[in-house]
Amino acid sequence: MRLNSKKAFTLIELMVVIAIIGILATAGITQYMSYQARSRDAVRVSDVPEAVTALTTYQSDNSTFPDSFNNDGCLSNGAGIPSESLKDYFGGGKAPIDPVAGTVSKPCGTARSFGYKPLTRNGVEKSSFVVTTNVETWQKANVDGSKLTGDEYSAYETAFNDYADPEKTSTDTKKRMDPNNSIYGQVQ
Numbered sequence: 001m002r003l004n005s006k007k008a009f010t011l012i013e014l015m016v017v018i019a020i021i022g023i024l025a026t027a028g029i030t031q032y033m034s035y036q037a038r039s040r041d042a043v044r045v046s047d048v049p050e051a052v053t054a055l056t057t058y059q060s061d062n063s064t065f066p067d068s069f070n071n072d073g074c075l076s077n078g079a080g081i082p083s084e085s086l087k088d089y090f091g092g093g094k095a096p097i098d099p100v101a102g103t104v105s106k107p108c109g110t111a112r113s114f115g116y117k118p119l120t121r122n123g124v125e126k127s128s129f130v131v132t133t134n135v136e137t138w139q140k141a142n143v144d145g146s147k148l149t150g151d152e153y154s155a156y157e158t159a160f161n162d163y164a165d166p167e168k169t170s171t172d173t174k175k176r177m178d179p180n181n182s183i184y185g186q187v188q
Contacts, residue, residue: 047096054089074108121153132185
């Protein structure tokens with residue numbers, strides 16, 4: 001009597017294949033999510049100079065920098081609508097907004113708005129400013145947000161300069177930064 005043997009995968013072989021597929025899927029999804037975060041950060045970082053240009057143009061026309069939106073430390077409301085005085089300085093009358101709903105940039109408390117604060121420089125109020133946005137990847141940060149306090153230009157300049165020095169901005173230093181304080185910005 002001859003046994004009828006069919007060729008098929010064993011349970012062990014199937015489990016190994018499923019495990020390999022799971023590992024590859026996990027690695028792929030992780031890379032994809034990391035890519036999305038880096039893409040959103042690239043948008044944020046490229047929008048900061050647009051805000052800086054709008055504010056410096058405003059200052060050229062008015063000899064001072066404007067107050068923040070509703071004096072709450074924001075460049076605009078969460079929909080990108082800047083204060084009435086700034087509308088003409090942004091293309092299409094809209095300020096840049098964060099690509100992720102719910103993101104709050106210091107010193108601003110409004111989701112999706114970039115942070116903006118007029119600063120006192122050499123005793124002259126509203127003679128300087130800072131524009132900030134939170135970043136998702138620490139590699140894009142150029143300042144620790146926990147150090148951005150007060151209204152004096154010198155405090156902001158020091159905070160940004162701490163990260164401008166390669167000796168002080170080692171990869172380990174940035175990795176230890178609290179993700180909620182990973183900030184990209186520009187002080188003018």
